Amino acid sequence: MKSKTFLSIIMLILLALFSYSSGQNTGSENIVLEGGRMGKVSFPHHIHQNILGDCNYCHNLFPKASNSIKKLKAEGKLKKKEIMNYCRDCHQSKEKNKEKAGPTSCKECHHK
Ligand code: HEC
Ligand code: HEC
Ligand code: HEC
Known part of the structure; x- marks a missing residue:
């Protein structure tokens, strides 16, 4: 019995160390976001993480949880299209500076 408890403690420590070293949950x-009457929006999350290098570009505006944008919109803490305008503004300014950019027209982002 005692050695079993000891073993489980060791296992828990190993598990904790493993989750720590494997870093944060990316x-x-x-991700497919809801885009209202214009249709859904496909968002390549990891491409953005790699190219921007900082989670806070977006997660200063909404938490790292699925459907958080929808939730904040429903609570009135984010305006309709507020995140959309934020996405598009970044793409537009990159395009202006002749850097790699994402889509800027409605139909490039929204689909069925
Ligand atoms: C360019 C914007 C952007 C950046 C940068 C970004 N995220 Fe996200 N993240 C999103 C969006 C959009 C969602 C989905 C929110 C929703 O469903 O309402 C999301 C959701 C998440 C979730 C919830 C699970 C999921 O997949 O829906 C986690 C965890 C997360 N992000 C972690 C990170 C981490 C860690 C980083 C930095 C390494 C990061 N994100 C950088 C936009 C971004
Ligand atoms: C860069 C991608 C992108 C572009 C370009 C874009 N959208 Fe969006 N749109 C989104 C995202 C993401 C959302 C959901 C988040 C939000 O509401 O801010 C959204 C939400 C919406 C909504 C729903 C708002 C609500 O809550 O009722 C409508 C309507 C909409 N877009 C219309 C348009 C129209 C019209 C255009 C072109 C003039 C356009 N979008 C261009 C990404 C985009
Ligand atoms: C701070 C800048 C920034 C923000 C914010 C941002 N993007 Fe982008 N996005 C980029 C850049 C840069 C690229 C070009 C990546 C590449 O080509 O490697 C890109 C590319 C894309 C692409 C095309 C990916 C491909 O495979 O070609 C889509 C779709 C996209 N973004 C959607 C969104 C949506 C939706 C949001 C908001 C939730 C968003 N982006 C927010 C900078 C941004």
Whole structure:
């Protein structure tokens, strides 16, 4: 009995060390966001993490949880299209500076 308890403690410590060293949860590679009457928006999450290098570009505006944008919109803490404008502004300014950029027109982002 005692050695079993000891063993489980060791296992717990190993598990804790493993989760610590494997770093933070970077979420899904690709996310489909709700885009109202214009249709859904596919968002390549990990491409953005790699190219921007800082989670806070977005997660200063909404938490690292799925459907957090929808939730904040429903609570009136984010305006409709507020995040959309934020996405598009970044793409537009990159395009202006002739850097790699994402889509800027409605139909490039929204789909069925
Ligand atoms: C360019 C914007 C952007 C950046 C940068 C970004 N995220 Fe996200 N993240 C999102 C969006 C959009 C969602 C989905 C929110 C929703 O469903 O309402 C999300 C959701 C998540 C989730 C919830 C699980 C999921 O996949 O839906 C986690 C965890 C997460 N992000 C972690 C991170 C981490 C860690 C970083 C930095 C390494 C990061 N994100 C950088 C936009 C971004
Ligand atoms: C860079 C990608 C992108 C572009 C370009 C874009 N959208 Fe969006 N749109 C989104 C995202 C992401 C959301 C959901 C988040 C939000 O509401 O801020 C959204 C939300 C919406 C909504 C729903 C708002 C609500 O809550 O009712 C409508 C309507 C919409 N977009 C219309 C348009 C129209 C019209 C255009 C072109 C003039 C356009 N979008 C261009 C990404 C985009
Ligand atoms: C701070 C800048 C920034 C923000 C914010 C941002 N993006 Fe982007 N996005 C980029 C850049 C840079 C690229 C080009 C990546 C590449 O080509 O490697 C890109 C590319 C994309 C692409 C095309 C990916 C591909 O495979 O070609 C889509 C779709 C996209 N973004 C959607 C969004 C949506 C939706 C949001 C908001 C939730 C968003 N982006 C927020 C900078 C941004």
